[in-house]
Amino acid sequence: MTRQTKALRLDDVRKVHGAGPTAVTALDGITLALPPGTFTAVMGPSGSGKSTLLQCAAGLDRPTGGSVVVDGVELAGHDEAARTRLRRQRIGFVFQQFNLLPTLTVLQNVLLPLRLAGEKADPGHAVAVLERVGLAGRLGHRPAELSGGQxxxxxxxxxLVTRPSVIFADEPTGALDTRSARDVLNLLAESVRDHGQTVVMVTHDPVAAAYADSVLFLADGRIVGHLPEPTADAVAERMAGLGETAAQRRILEGV
Structure with a gap:
């Protein structure tokens, strides 16, 4: 597959917080390329750079160096208004906190991204998407009337309503019970399998990671491993190894 057909491409992406002796390197030269229709989980010890990677890849934060290309469009070089339009057109976000507006109904919450983008809202399409996620009977409900999984x-x-090329999910099952988490992961996998979308998910849960096609492991802001066709046991074993390495490094740094 050519470089132009990658759904997401990061080239030598770096992110440094602060300056001088107190500077902290969150991302240290991340390079990756993900084809359309793939599901990738990102894992690593606390402080490894997982959330920073997601934020830079999704255009929510500007990297200190390197380039990010989403669906063939370079994120750098645009002003904030253009970056916002690009995110709304090509990128979807799912976070651990649901970020629903409590005064809006289910249907109104789903239509909100289209209204914010200044696009003509298509309630029929929104209803179809809600049917797809199993909420056709909850259109007029407000968030407080729904379970966490709902x-x-x-x-x-x-x-999904904007038909994004890439969906970024940051710990999307972290606040859910086991059954609701399974439903959410199946929906993300269905978006990849049946609709050709690309999902990038940060998670700490080996069971959740096992729903992905592959897992990228981060440590100290670098990609340190890749596991195709993951199983929960294989992911847990790899994470245990990373945790031991991080603990050994902290001991050495404290000497």
């Missing part, structure tokens, strides 16, 4: 499914529908 609220996360609304958030997924909201991310």
């Amino acid at each position: 609220q996360q499914r609304v958030a997924i529908a909201r991310a």
Whole structure:
């Protein structure tokens, strides 16, 4: 597959917080390329750079160096208004906190990204997306009337309604019970399998990571491993190894 057909490409992406002796390097030369229709989980010890990677890849934060290309469009070089339009057109977000507006109904929450983008809202398409996530009977309900799993499914529908090329998910099952988490992960996998979208998911849960096609492991802001066709046991074993390495490094740094 050519460089132009990658859904997401990062070339030598770096992110440094602060300057001088107190500077902290969150990302240290990340390079990766993900084809359309793939599901990638990102894992690593606390402080490894997972969330920073997601934020830079999704255009929510500007990297200190390197380039980010989403669906063939370079994120750098645009002003904030253009970056916002690009995110709304090509990128979907699903976070651990559902971020639903409590005064809006389910349908209104799902239609909100289209209204914010200044596009003509298509309630029929929104209803179809809500049917896809199993909430056709909850259109007029407000978030407080839904379970946590149902609220996360609304958030997924909201991310899908703009037909994004790439969906970024940051710990999307972290606040859910086991059954709701499984439903959410199946929906993300379905977006990849049946609709050709690309999903990038940060998670700490080996069971969640096992729903992905492959897992990228981060440590100290670098990609340190890749596991195709992951199983929960294989992911847990790899994470245990990373945790031991991080602990050994902290001991050495404290000497």
